[in-house]
Amino acid sequence: MIDLYYAPTPNGWKISIMLEECSLDYKVIPVNLGKGDQFKPEFLKISPNNRMPVIVDHGNVIDGESLSIFESGAILMYLGEKSGKFFPQNSPEKEKVLEWLFWQVGGLGPMAGQVSHFVNYAPNFPGDHSYSEKRYKNEYDRLLGVMDKVLDGRQFLAGDYSIADMASFPWITAYKRYEVDLDQFRNVRRWFDEIKTRPAVRRGMDVGKENRNFGKGITKDALKTMFSQDSKSISQMAKEKE
Secondary structure (H helix, E strand, C coil): CCEEEEEEEEEHHHHHHHHHHHCCCEEECCCCCCCHHHCCCHHHHHCCCCCCCEEEEEEEEEEEEEEEECCHHHHHHHHHHCCCCCCCCCCCCHHHHHHHHHHHHHHHHHHHHHHHHHHHHHHHHHCHHHHHHHHHHHHHHHHHHHHHHHHHCECCEEEEECCCCCHHHHCCCCCCCCCCCCCHHHHHHHHHHHCCCCCHHHHHCCCCHHHHCCCCCHHCCCCCHHHHHHHHHHHHHHHHCC
């Protein structure tokens, strides 16, 4: 059994989709980001970066402890190796998947995440955020253009359907909120529409859907917990939760 520490966000969806695609048994442990679950000592023990998702694989016990893994890219690679699915181990197929996986974790995810912040959360804070929002929306648009060009010659990002596609797909789902006309990226649209009909993808995206809010109705305390942290405040919060 695998424990999945999870909130219904694109990074969480990556892992719920992969677990569903691989038909692996898992239990969801919700992480309430607004209430600061990510700063609890027991969570920091398995996720020192105070971020979800995290998995704990109770079927892989080392020196008496179940293996825990944080960072979505590392989790996807582990699950691919464990299941023997969606992550080829031979060259050059493996390297192609890794290229696009790291492209997502280093580019598409962070840029889309910033767009999400300025669209969904920044209006809760005083000040003019127009430059920042435009900056990240432009970069998100550029990255969609990169995807579109690559997908002109292949069905999926690395050729066959893989963890690279599962990593990227959740960051495209909010294109309407980001005010993107996905139809202008013909190949991305075709790729997106094909992936979203996969039963395992639909099941993975439905995990925890009752807790989605996309910044709506969020309290001032939750905003402070999620977006007003530095090294000192995180250390103090961890002490308070002990």
